[in-house]
Amino acid sequence: MVFFEDLKIGADARFLLQALVCRESTFLSTSFKVKTVAKQLCLTERLVREAAQELADVGLLVSRRRADQVGRPVQEYESSQLLCDLVTQAGQGEAVHRDLIVRLFSEPEIYALGPFSAGMGDACEEDDKPARKLTRKDGRPAAPGAKGRLAASTRVMLAALLSFADHCGVATGVGEARLRAMTGLNALSLKHQVRRLISLGFIRAHVPGVSSGIFVGAKVPTIYYLNLDHPQLCAARGACGLVVHVAQGPGKFDRLATGIPSTGALKALGPAALEMLYHKLAGHTSRLLSAVWAESDETHSEVTAAVAADIANDLGDLWVGSSAKDKGYYWAEMQENFHAAACEWADSLHRRLLRWKVWQGYRPQLVRLIPAPDRKDGLTITSLVVYPAPRSAVTCLVVWDKYDGRVDHYGREDDLDLALRCGAGLLTKA
Incomplete structure (x- = not known):
């Protein structure tokens, strides 16, 4: 499209x-x-x-x-x-999700219903719904007979994001200006539609872009995690599988500290930049884990080298401290340590997946990590979206990676407890 x-x-x-x-x-x-x-x-x-x-x-x-x-x-x-x-x-x-994009523009029976909506199981259920308002906020008459269908502007926004998303639904590299040009929305309407898609569960979460000079060059665009297995988009069988890995492990700050040993330098980046850095690290780890899980030494070696080059392009000479160059300093070893942190994370996750016998014999083409929001209970949760979905009746696993741990099996992601999905970063409650 x-x-x-x-x-x-x-x-x-x-x-x-x-x-x-x-x-x-x-x-x-x-x-x-x-x-x-x-x-x-x-x-x-x-x-x-x-x-x-x-x-x-x-x-x-x-x-x-x-x-x-x-x-x-x-x-x-x-x-x-x-x-x-x-x-x-x-x-x-040549969009990866061309069929989904076409469906957004040609299929009227897509409803504005999400995991937090009442009556999710029946899109046409009319009982107990509040009376429809006669006028809109701008004073114009409300659209008669819309019956809760996903609005045109919301579909346009979702389609624009889908055109940049990979097979696991992660959209990167698209800035706000490009989205405005693609959708015809102004800046305020664009933000409203993002919030709308988040509240309906079409966007799992997003990491706001960074433009404070932390990364060399220019603004780092927002990262969007789309839910390709949303019930209003997909058939009974989802396109992707899911592993929710729960463990007592290093938190975001601790893992980033592996790449930036100086605590002062790390704190100086600020929360927005730290969050973006962590998701950047997760992105590079995803690519390494995809290669490790494929168990091809030749491919793994090539991908490791490619990831090192990508990290160099992403980070360059990381500027820390004040935005004024005469008051800050560069840390030249950032790229090498950041790459080492990604390799360690990928290897650790792969070993743990093998330990818990996750989908034995399965070889994903792509793995994307979705880090969970910060927690106060000492648990670290990382969700792994894998493509394609395993050929199994069980396409969703929750691995409680502890001494007395276990693996919970589910047919698909929708069967997970809503609170766990929110805690794992698979949904964002508005």
């Missing part, structure tokens, strides 16, 4: 545009009416009418009035030559 970033149109118009492109044979090959599109996409006629006019204003649709019938002239739209050329030039796209 291709996002038309250069177009000056809003989120609703972008949703309609993508929906029309997804149903090219239905809508773009002939003229269409607002009422017909609204009915098929389960949108309000007002949204479709205003979005279609916005697309016509930028030359992507052509508006026509048919006066050859009895009564008022009928407003119809058809694709312009500009839109046909753009679709032809764009092609099909």
Whole structure:
């Protein structure tokens, strides 16, 4: 799926545009009416009418009035030559989650329901729901008949993040400016949609970007952890497996201290930079663990070298202390120690997985670590999302890695206790 970033149109118009492109044979090959599109996409006629006019204003649709019938002239739209050329030039796209993105724009039965929603088990359950408000916050009439479906602007935002996500749902390298260009949302609306997706469980968690000069070069973009196995997105069998590893182990500060021996230098970075550093470390560890779990010495060696190069690019000469260079200092051994910390973490996790006989014989193509939020009980929780899902009736494990520990087996992640999912960083309760 291709996002038309250069177009000056809003989120609703972008949703309609993508929906029309997804149903090219239905809508773009002939003229269409607002009422017909609204009915098929389960949108309000007002949204479709205003979005279609916005697309016509930028030359992507052509508006026509048919006066050859009895009564008022009928407003119809058809694709312009500009839109046909753009679709032809764009092609099909190579996004990892293209099928999910297409579904967001073509499947109306996706509801604004998440793990914290009442009636999660039945998206169409209407009992005990509060009465729908007659007006929206801006004073406009509320959309009639929406029936709790995921809003157009929310879908556009989720689709934009999915276009950057890997097979395990981790989206990196996309800044706020790029997301605004892809979605047509302003900065305030963008933040609102992120919070909305978090509250519904489509985004597990996110680590805000850092722009304080901690990393050499420029701003470090936000990291988003998406839930690809959300019930409103996936089929009965999820695309990924999950291991929740619970142990008495080093906390975030202790693990980072392996990479930055100076306690003073570590504290000087500040909480936002420390959190981003820890998730960066988890990202590099994920890549190493993927190679270790595959048990190929040649591949492991190549990946280890590649991770070392990536760490060098990520960190460069880490600046610590004051942002003014005449008051701070560099720590030249940061890259080597950071790489050693990632290798130790990956090896430790792999040994523990073998000890607890986690999915014996299974070889994941990709592993991504999701570190849990800080805890006060001394436990360290790290969730491992693996792709593809193991060929087993049990695709979710909780490993209580203690002296008297155990392994709990679940069919899928949804079967986990909600409190454990929140504590493990798999969900963020708004």
